[in-house]
């Protein structure tokens with residue numbers, strides 16, 4: 001999807017090994033990307049999601065979101081029963097076909113979550129992008145679908161969403177297995193920073209929202225990373241309710257990830273985007289995209305993985321996607 005990673009950066013990425021933090025004393029085993037062929041044959045990557053220095057990153061005061069502030073005030077004033085205008089609903093039906101497929105009760109809950117989200121997260125346009133209600137609500141609706149059953153702030157640690165008009169440039173720094181650090185410019189569709197910032201390219205957001213069957217959705221992807229960040233380690237396991245849930249998640253995701261790498265290594269087709277082979281955190285993010293956009297193929301190919309995601313998100317997208 002339009003990502004152009006410099007060959008040097010891609011090459012070094014192949015040599016990275018990944019030590020998954022030992023969260024809660026029982027989590028995922030150490031894993032390494034084993035096959036250079038996996039990354040070399042992978043299609044253009046969906047997103048890089050590590051914190052990086054942005055070029056041309058602008059906080060120009062005249063772009064501070066007047067539209068966002070007006071929306072936020074409106075939602076703050078009517079927190080329990082947000083005034084969801086008919087034109088917003090019509091816009092969501094156009095931009096986010098998933099929205100129309102949701103049961104009516106879920107749509108009503110989604111409106112409430114959107115209101116909380118817009119009231120608690122600051123939106124800003126970058127590189128000349130003037131935010132509109134359409135942009136804010138299209139991002140918010142997709143983000144909030146991931147946390148539709150949560151009480152309180154939808155994403156408690158998220159502070160900012162920066163929107164670029166299109167693919168944006170950032171500096172990608174990589175350390176290879178020998179400790180050699182290289183830097184290169186990468187063109188990105190989205191980023192998620194552990195410090196509470198998500199950056200998205202608006203054209204990619206819209207494309208991902210409108211096409212609901214391809215398993216490619218940069219908004220779901222980056223907000224899944226935000227969920228993964230919440231417990232302090234970005235390792236492919238979000239915050240879960242208890243030790244048994246962690247144990248089950250670790251077993252299912254470890255097995256599924258290793259099997260996924262094997263299939264890619266042997267050139268077999270996968271439901272999940274090959275970018276998930278990057279590391280366990282990316283695996284969780286692309287699994288989330290597939291869960292919401294390819295629920296039937298995913299549940300057939302990886303029923304245990306699907307079940308973990310179904311329990312975590314509290315939703316079963318098979319019910320509204322044929």
Ligand SMILES: [Zn+2]
Pocket residue numbers: 047048049221225281282285
């Ligand atoms: Zn990612």
